[in-house]
Amino acid sequence: MSILTRTEGYGPTAAPDSRGVRERPMSRLVAFVIMGAFTLYFLVPIWWLAVASTKSRGQFASTAGLWFADFHLWDNLTYLFTYDGGVYLRWLGNAVIYAGVGALLGTLLASMCGYALGKYVFRGRNLLFNVILGGVLVPVTALALPLFLIFSAVDLTNTYWSVFLPSLVSPFGVYLARIYAAASVPDELLEAARLDGSGEVRTFFTVSVRLMAPALVTIFLFQFVTIWNNFFLPLVMLSDEKLYPVTLGLYAWNSQTNAVPELRTAVIVGAFVAIVPLILAFLGLQRFWRGGLAAGGVKA
């Protein structure tokens, strides 16, 4: 349920509610100050990154960090995208494949699994759910090494699969999907679908998925960000530079800056470019979130 309450305040839907308790101006002020502080905390590093991306190497060290010097963004971008035969673009593409396709399939798996756990009664259901819930508690970093040993037993290390397959699994997504399916897909509706002769799979894709849309978008975004930021698994699995996702590539570059100081520019501009897809994903999917919330309102 937590996700519901969190998304509610997200858009401008927090319209004045006539029945609500009247807010005191003081508490409102405090809330704004706190939110403002956090906003600053999160935005200042991004601002720094944006500014630093536009600086030449010489001015990067010698000018103030939070304001612009001469504008060199295009030069820096050219350097970034041409260094080492344009490998950065490849890393970006890899990350989009890992995170995009991985999150899509991962969301499908998690939603089907969560739906089954939420809407069907079968023996061992709670045991299964508790085991999955236990999976939420295991940090992915701790799994990297065992996964590496397993994948090397089947000779799959240093391949796309070695990063892609583990990314499909999301216990947290299953958890969310179960909770949401239980709350937002009415049994009566499923009953009606069955009476009309619809199979379970068809019901899932035509009826339930729509009702669960806000949860699916949430799971997708979570998965996308998790895979995009997952650094340790590719670090352990991959040794071929061509398979790197962008995080690992930037890290590798950064670790070489002592020997090749010119790379700092590429690391900074590369980090800036690398957050763009995340921002796009969030902005692009936000409206589904809101639309889904409205749809959820109908069921009441």
Place this chain on the structure above:
Amino acid sequence: MNRHTLARSGAAAVAGTLLLAACSGGTDDGGSDGAADASACEPSDGPVELTYTGWVPGMEDAIALWNEANPDIQVTYNTGPAGNAGTYQDFFNQLEADQAPDLGQIEYDTLPNFRVQDGLVNIADCAGVMDAGEQFVDWTWQQVTFGEEGSVYAIPQDTGPMAMFYRADLFEEAGIEVPTTWDEYAEAAQAIRDEGAYITHFPRTDVNWFAGLVWQAEGRWFENDGEAWTVDLTGPQSTQVADYWQGLIDDGLVKDTAGFSDEWNNELNTGELWTWVSAVWGSNSISSGAPDTAGDWAVAPMPQWEPGANAAGNWGGSSVAVLQGSEHPYEAAQFALWLNTSEESLTALNQGGGLYPATTAGLELPALKEGLEFYGDQAIFDVFADAAAATDPSFTWGPTMAQTYNDVADGFGAALSGQGTLLDALQAGQEATISTLESQSIPVAE
């Protein structure tokens, strides 16, 4: 988004799992089974494909030369993060899973770690390897043989002989003599402070830099007699070096800026720091970090403890090792030899990756004889070539250097903020190292 914090936390995560791998690596005694696995170094039948992992930029160019000339021994190169930033841990994982590349880049200070974990193939019996010894700078060969008879565990690749970079223009303007001994260096430090600047910085995290200074003073941090390790971070020479720098810190004559940071670059660029005692590859750090000072820098030998002496230390440098599990140690050794001794390869590596060769002949490469514009047209590599020859061959690294570095760096950081001294830091590093060795069942001599 501080990139240094990012890198360090990554390193910490890696160091965490290092312990795991070290435990699972068994209780090999770091000792004497070397000769046994050296027996079978025969050429393979038919074409061979080798894999090689390292992090030298431009390595592909050298390998392309080899692949063209050797159609039957094709080498594939993978670039990873710098060793301690992840590649070493990858090697250990891959060794555990029997998936290691045939060849791996390993820095000298980490070779003992791989040796103790039994990750290296003894290639002494591979054709030409033993004979190649005399081509290399003395101390590097000592590093890859561990002083054992009939053993060669890696081929030296590059080195980091140390010298002193200094702002020739500022010294001249201020009428301060360029120091040749550490005593003069301390006097110059005071004179420079009176000018409102600092002679240098004391880097809290670059413990291997400090080790280079101890190396110059002929200190020894580790020794291995084939049975057990002796750990001695606080011997007389180490104490001397630590006390010396502690004095400069106490008198406020050195900055506490972290090395290679943006702040540090800026201080070099604006003339706040006048010298840097560093390795040959540092020339590139200065020229790219302090572009406004082009033409103002020069290089002199390291200051000496004894007037008129000629001793140098070393900071950094790598070797190429054949890793356990390789099915083609013969071909791998041939490639490693060619890569690190042939003039065409050394030239390519110097141009592409700025590597400073480990062979004595390599130090005479035409590119290393030229004057550099950034250094006022001084032929600075001559100074480093002398330093390479004057480096004590018997300095030995310990088997858990990543841990030792971390523990000493913690103490250095504290000392710079006024809690404890550099010597305390070494003492703490000593104790932590011994307990780490014991926890990994690596024998330690009393």
